[in-house]
Amino acid sequence: MNLSIDIKPISASKIDTVDFDNLAFGSTFTDHMFVCDYRNGQWETPQIIPYAPMEMSPAASVLHYGQAVFEGMKAFKDDNGSVWLFRPEQNAKRINASAERLAIPQFPEDQFLEGLKALISLDKAWVKSGAGKSLYVRPFVFASEAGVQASAASEYRFMIICAPVASYYGGDVRVKIADHYSRAPQGGTGYAKAAGNYGGQFYPTQLAKNEGFQQVIWTDAATHEFIEEAGTMNLFFRIGDTLITAPTSDSILDGVTRKSVLSLAEHLGIKTEVRTLRVAELIEASTSGALLEIFGSGTAVVIQPIIGFGYKGKTYETPLSENSYALMLKQQLMDIQYNKAADPFNWRCKVCD
Numbered sequence: 001m002n003l004s005i006d007i008k009p010i011s012a013s014k015i016d017t018v019d020f021d022n023l024a025f026g027s028t029f030t031d032h033m034f035v036c037d038y039r040n041g042q043w044e045t046p047q048i049i050p051y052a053p054m055e056m057s058p059a060a061s062v063l064h065y066g067q068a069v070f071e072g073m074k075a076f077k078d079d080n081g082s083v084w085l086f087r088p089e090q091n092a093k094r095i096n097a098s099a100e101r102l103a104i105p106q107f108p109e110d111q112f113l114e115g116l117k118a119l120i121s122l123d124k125a126w127v128k129s130g131a132g133k134s135l136y137v138r139p140f141v142f143a144s145e146a147g148v149q150a151s152a153a154s155e156y157r158f159m160i161i162c163a164p165v166a167s168y169y170g171g172d173v174r175v176k177i178a179d180h181y182s183r184a185p186q187g188g189t190g191y192a193k194a195a196g197n198y199g200g201q202f203y204p205t206q207l208a209k210n211e212g213f214q215q216v217i218w219t220d221a222a223t224h225e226f227i228e229e230a231g232t233m234n235l236f237f238r239i240g241d242t243l244i245t246a247p248t249s250d251s252i253l254d255g256v257t258r259k260s261v262l263s264l265a266e267h268l269g270i271k272t273e274v275r276t277l278r279v280a281e282l283i284e285a286s287t288s289g290a291l292l293e294i295f296g297s298g299t300a301v302v303i304q305p306i307i308g309f310g311y312k313g314k315t316y317e318t319p320l321s322e323n324s325y326a327l328m329l330k331q332q333l334m335d336i337q338y339n340k341a342a343d344p345f346n347w348r349c350k351v352c353d
């Protein structure tokens with residue numbers, strides 16, 4: 001691949017038309033986007049061009065077979081105006097792990113990181129400082145080849161778009177534990193950030209929403225006995241003073257926030273266990289009072305307390321206490337992300353001043 005990026009900047013920014021205090025998550029996008037096409041067995045020269053709708057064949061393979069993967073990352077502005085990414089090398093690796101599972105060609109990691117930095121630097125005015133404000137960065141790759149033969153395409157488009165955001169969920173979050181629908185079978189695509197993993201959740205999540213839940217906690221597809229993840233979040237359970245999360249597997253996403261929470265918790269002296277957790281154990285812990293909190297972790301949500309769950313028609317409460325692990329870990333994590341605290345793990349990566 002040609003190492004240089006062909007940059008065509010916008011003639012006038014639309015930033016003045018945006019109300020940064022009232023942003024719906026991921027619905028307003030910055031001035032530019034990164035685009036790189038794969039043809040004839042190689043990635044072509046990448047471009048950064050004005051953000052705009054693009055032409056695509058109605059036969060583009062992605063529209064028929066969903067051959068697409070994506071990433072979610074955030075850029076943060078500190079009090080001095082410098083912009084930082086959080087562990088971007090993890091996303092560079094994971095998009096290729098996802099791509100491999102979907103038979104999509106690998107995108108060079110150094111190009112991924114260079115493209116990110118160039119795009120975010122150009123749109124740095126869109127990264128706002130202040131509590132919870134950040135730039136959500138969405139890299140993705142899709143099969144662009146025109147043709148409805150059901151096989152891996154030979155043409156792809158890699159893109160990065162960026163959206164200024166505040167928080168993901170507006171209010172309290174309650175979840176429903178799945179006992180019928182499944183997110184990911186063993187041997188499937190569950191560990192990958194495949195577009196279809198998310199699309200397949202929308203209908204069961206709509207049903208759960210009708211019952212007053214915001215999300216579904218997915219259980220293993222074979223037995224529905226073991227807790228997996230929540231689709232936009234990995235899950236943590238505090239039983240007594242121990243923080244428990246499921247081991248990653250081929251049906252659970254290897255979340256960057258998940259692994260950061262585990263490292264931070266261990267650093268703070270919190271006992272952690274990475275192990276399978278049965279729904280039955282969770283119900284028992286809730287009934288006995290040993291279950292003290294549940295929270296989700298993810299790039300979009302950061303750390304999201306879950307204040308109750310439903311299972312087979314019964315509901316269980318897990319109210320948030322002031323000295324919760326969730327709030328403590330969220331604060332520590334955000335202090336590192338916003339360059340307000342030391343970064344003992346070397347997670348921050350400077351984009352520009």
Ligand code: COI
Nearest residue numbers: 072073232298299300301
């Ligand atoms: C993220 O946290 O970046 C996710 O992947 C969730 C997204 C689907 C909103």
